[in-house]
């Protein structure tokens with residue numbers, strides 16, 4: 315099978331892939347994106363472009379992804395089902411592919427309750443697994459959801475998210491299997507800090523025979539400070555930062571905490587590289603894109 | 617039942633302000649059970665409005681009445697003389713009751729006194745929870761009797777999102793994650809396999825998305 | 839505008855919480871309403887007391903543990919708090935309505951409560967719903 319994107323190619327060659335993340339600006343500035351592109355270009359295989367993350371209005375992920383394409387950086391366009399019904403979703407997928415966007419990550423999306431506009435009506439017409447299946451049918455059958463034959467099918471490399479740290483834990487692998495069955499080619503996980511739990515999840519996935527059916531990219535986020543660690547653990551949905559990590563950050567002088575965060579991140583990446591069933595790493599350096607080059611170089615991923 | 621809660625008193629006062637004679641009309645079914653519009657609430661509201669208008673040195677005549685159901689013509693009939701005597705009706709029924717009154721008394725102003733909320737139950741004394749959104753195509757059999765369309769904040773049909781932690785929904789520490797409950801219950805019932813099959817996009821045509829709905833029972837049409 | 843000379847109080851009480859003693863009501867006009875149990879404190883009765891002219895309404899109930907019906911006084915307190923918010927909403931001042939745990943044997947503290955209420959009324963003034971129409 316011909317590969318669908320550079321990310322796909324890298325993964326199918328059995329190489330350890332690296333993806334980064336770029337949050338579009340809260341405005342129409344092309345320059346902000348270009349700055350982020352410069353910081354990431356050359357260090358990662360592809361970059362996730364978030365879709366109104368945490369339900370805060372930002373430049374659309376399609377438009378921002380198109381800017382990446384224009385600069386030769388491959389985007390993974392994130393798409394949430396919170397804001398669009400199936401008609402808009404399919405239309406956006408067709409449009410995105412026409413703009414050269416070849417990877418998509420299918421998500422439910424954070425609830426708007428904590429976003430900048432909690433008064434909004436949400437959509438949730440289809441769920442994230444339905445979205446995966448929709449993109450797959452558009453790609454492989456060349457049909458939209460109504461069964462209509464598309465003139466050109468969007469041939470996208472399809473991703474989905476997994477959170478091994480959410481509950482109920484026993485169900486997490488069933489859900490992974492469902493995403494794979496629906497058509498997910500790759501999985502990006504929630505940030506890993508609790509390695510024991512991640513290892514257990516990968517083991518269960520392997521037991522279910524899922525390890526060879528999908529590429530798994532482990533998520534990492536370098537912690538900037540002990541305060542950030544505590545905040546994420548308490549406030550960010552589905553985040554699990556063990557007490558040891560928070561203590562470790564606490565034990566470091568404030569001005570060196572960022573370095574320690576990067577060190578923890580590098581240790582995690584090292585473990586991921588050696589773990590069977592893990593095919594790459596997804597580095598989410600939230601508003602800290604400068605850190606990505608450093609991490610990639612020091613982890614020997616370049 | 618349909619749940620509702622009374623509108624803020626000052627909003628109600630503004631609604632009735634232009635009228636001299638107002639009938640506060642309660643409904644003895646759903647809204648009574650959720651303490652929004654039964655005879656007790658009618659009495660309290662009448663008293664509060666009288667106090668409020670007296671304080672404003674405005675006179676208003678308030679009549680109180682509660683009928684069994686405002687959503688059925690048979691019962692609405694009982695209100696007709698009260699309706700005739702007054703300039704406006706402040707209905708404490710759900711939105712359906714208010715509209716049924718408006719339909720029946722075409723020339724009378726009918727005002728809503730409650731905010732109608734949802735189809736739910738009284739989970740424990742004084743606490744009401746939403747259980748069904750009337751989607752028109754019930755899938756409770758698959759989900760162990762717990763509705764993800766209504767009780768999952770994202771209407772997910774294929775399992776919990778990544779925000780579910782310790783049995784709680786990501787939106788609020790007071791909201792249980794519907795999917796956690798579904799999984800627990802299906803585990804108890806030995807039906808966890810229900811969740812392994814892919815559930816295709818829901819047909820919303822039977823819900824409000826398909827436009828206002830109508831139910832027709834041919835055998836009852838005379 | 840007519841303001842009654844002596845402040846008017848309405849006093850709801852349960853069987854164990856109150857017993858009138860001499861000079862208890864000096865300086866005010868009091869209407870007492872006996873309830874079989876504090877749990878019978880109903881919002882509409884409190885409001886109607888204001889409609890019929892009370893400047894302040896007092897609810898005296900027995901101490902929670904002493905209540906003959908479990909939870910009766912807790913319920914009463916919730917009702918009272920609810921009506922206080924309504925009074926605030928319509929600009930009548932919720933401070934006109936208060937609930938106290940008392941015992942019929944302790945007339946001293948009941949006296950104090952009444953005195954405090956009269957002092958409070960000097961600050962917040964008479965029932966504002968009656969100034970115009972009584």
Ligand code: SF4
Nearest residue numbers: 748749751754755763
């Ligand atoms: S599936 Fe539809 S009909 Fe059934 S409980 Fe849920 S919303 Fe109501």
Ligand code: SF4
Nearest residue numbers: 768776777785786793
């Ligand atoms: S946490 Fe549970 S109930 Fe809340 S949105 Fe996610 S799956 Fe639905």
